[in-house]
Amino acid sequence: MEELSALWGGFIVVLNPFNLALMIVGILLGVVIGVLPGLGGANGVAILLPLTFSMPPTSAIIMLSCIYWGALFGGAITSILFNIPGEPWSVATTFDGHPMAQQGKADEALTAAFTSSFVGALVAVIVITFLAPVVAKFALKFGPAELFAVQFLTFASFIGMGKGSPFKTLASMTLGFALASVGLDTVTGQLRMTFGTAELLTGFKFLTAVIGLFGIGEILASMETGLSFAGTHARLRLNAVIETWKKLPAYWATSIRSCIIGCWMGITPGGATPASFMSYGIAKRFSKNGERFGKGELEGVVAPETAAHAAGTSALLPMLTLGIPGSPTAAVLLGGLLIWGLQPGPLLFVEQKDFVWGLIASMYLGNLAGLVIVLTCVPLFAAILRIPFSIVAPAILVICAVGAYTVNNAMFDVWMMVMFGIVGYVFNKLGYPLPPLVLALVLGDMAESSFRQSMLLSQGSLTIFWSNELVGGIMTLGALLLSWPVIAWVLDKFREAKPA
């Protein structure tokens, strides 16, 4: 139990009033950053990084990582209340979280989101504490082919989600892929579909699209039905946290699945956003309540939030042990480590014991502190919905515009946001599902380049995707999931055909 004593040492380093104060400041800042779309955890950490140079490295990393936890928590708030994902990984939280808010159960959804986030993070930290060296070796096994397999699996687990016309689903998804391919092609360095315009060079940004499709689209739709958000007149329940906690243990299976998905995706490095989608898709498929997903099911909030937070936390592991960041925020923290004179890499755990275990201890404490802080604020957040629509709506539109602008510091993105808002409004009314479009937009680039990198490595042979147990296993699992609707249909027919 060498780890336990090292961890104990870490707690001793962390537990002093100065560090605890930094922790709380960090969480609060992080929540603000998480709430504002466009201003991501990476921005916050990057901007505040210089301020931390006057502190000892351990205190600095505690504050910065707490901003990160705060941002992970905060992303869920606007997703649930206003259908605007504050961070990319909270898109999947809108699917059931926002319908819950519309039914007047915003407090329940928020409690579930925060609690599952905490559970996901806790499991990931435990993995980091005890399995760091093993897990780091596992991450090394992931070449382009393996990464493509993971992306394929994410898709396979998510596809066939919507009811409606399969062709509309396909159209929506391929539109997402087409938009994702605009800009500079990373493999050949050629410009695609930019038609000589400077604005299209950078392609369509995921967050811009999401703010428009979900946020603006939602406001346009609610203008039609009248000047209010549904669910505004929910009673303010002070015991919502306790009430929700009583319901959560029933979803233990989904929790465990989501933790595994999250940790795995954070380490490989697949990222928190795909993890949240994959977890949602798999939960929908295997849950007893799968049919009701998308209409305000508590389990549909638990699954993506658990996975996103588990992935976000475990993404720090490859950053520490391999020097490859699993998320943009981790990338900025990596820069910070260098400035404090710490060289991330395989030897960090050996050479900088105090620092590493201090960081790990702060992950436990930071998440706990974060949970307490955000849970106490649940009634406050839920009360935001009671502000009159004619004040909240323009404020949201302004914040959306700010968010779209800060994604890339470009006016073009604000225009794109408006356009995506119209698309979201029209698509919603015609029954084109939006989630496949969004997923294709976030995964399209990555999946395409992993695929082409694999093709380069194998010189055009598809056998690379079944060249070892790992990649072959993931691909086969993906193929099974993909054909699941067909299999289920055949099984159903078979049962029907049999005379009872």
Next chain:
Amino acid sequence: MELHRLRTLGSTLPGIALGVAAALAAFTSPSAAQGWQPTRPVTFVIPAGTGGGADQMARFIQGIVTKHNLMNQPMVVVNKAGGAGLEGFLDMKGTPRDPHKLVITLSNLFTTPLATGTPFSWKDLTPVAMLALDQFVFWVNAESPYKSAQDYINAIKSGADHQYKMGGTGAKQEDQIITAAIERLTGGKKMTYVPFAGGGAVAVQLVGKHVDSTVNNPIEAVAQWKAGALRPLCIFDSKRSTYTAKVTETMAWSDIPTCKESGVDIEYQMLRGIFMAGGATPDQVAYYVGLFTRVMETPDWRQFMEQGAFNQTVMTGPQYRQWIESADKLHYDLMKEANFLAN
């Protein structure tokens, strides 16, 4: 022969950094006090994503400026990575004569406009200072049998075409240019160049044996080297590194032979320089030269340089401009040779 021209880049560079820096300090410090001063926050544009070499350096500079209080206004760092950095460059081009904007460059200043045919050139900017030259090192996995660059080249020669895989950052940029140069020494055998998104990822792909070799910058691969996962074969410079402190048990940066020594006659280094928007006044340029001189005097900077084994060549004024001109020409020729130019 192109290789010869590759070499001229290195040989025109006087590597005496400290002397130049000291001279600059003497020249600029008094004038900076009376001359132009920024009147609002200075935006520092990074034409690359978070976590890469340029990003690390820019954020490090921001850190030093803040920590040592070197500027009366805050410095704001903005990543504009889209289109292999074109986004950042076009943004600079779009705001000429704005003295509150800086951009840090890497080789994509030259390569991206050439590869995409976008109307942008370094002449749209005002050169301020060269901070350092980033080295390239030829790396293989430590478990591979190749002890020297020559071993590896011989293996490529006797192997099948496309058998050996080179991992690198981006397409038609510095890493692929070096790969193209190496391919001229392999008796007609091609390597397979596999582009990845960032330098850190490339190093890890090599550790995981998904590729056979890389030409990572030192700072991107040093951690893996220290941990015994990677082996440096040679450094693409005219002379060995000047950093003699041991990085691993047995080796310092200075123990890595030059590629020329190992029979692979290729040199390539990457600009880490600062530019302002086009049409900046001499006063404004002088202010920033003074600022960066003070940045480079800090102990933090020296430590950073050593960690990344940078070639500490500092240039300003006409000398810097001349260097850029020759580097631009060099990249044009190299890319033409490798058939990387946009039609």
Next chain:
Amino acid sequence: MSHNKDGGGEKRLVSTRTMEIAVALILLLVAGIVIADSLRLGVRWREIEGPGAGYFPFYIGVLLAISSVVVLIRAAFDKSGTATNFVSKPAFRQVLAVLVPLIVYVAALSVIGIYIASAVYIALFMWYFGGYSPLKGAAIGAAISLSLFLMFEIWFLVPLPKGPVEEFFGF
């Protein structure tokens, strides 16, 4: 855009069927653009680069074209959509009442800066939809703009679009 040809009733603006057809046609157009540009980039295997830059988008374009054609044909032959209403006139007026000012607001951003534009936009929205007095609207608009300004420009040092007023105060 006028999609009135199928709409019979006074209150109806455009039928679902017309909208279905219009959207499918737009998607088909997008697919056409994608396919055309992919062909220009090359869809085949290349010596050094592997699958060409247009390889992936080409098949995506083809799939998009197929699915939009199916949607188009279904909408064209299924008359039931004619009877249902995509959006009624009063509802559409409400939507436009938000959308048009939003577009004006975004256009104004780059001219007068985001802070002034936002304050004005919020004030007008509150006055028009909520029936608040212009003074109250202006107060809340200014308060939100000011907090955004403090948060982004001062605290997080993220520069947002600014106009002559901010310029005057030296930002």
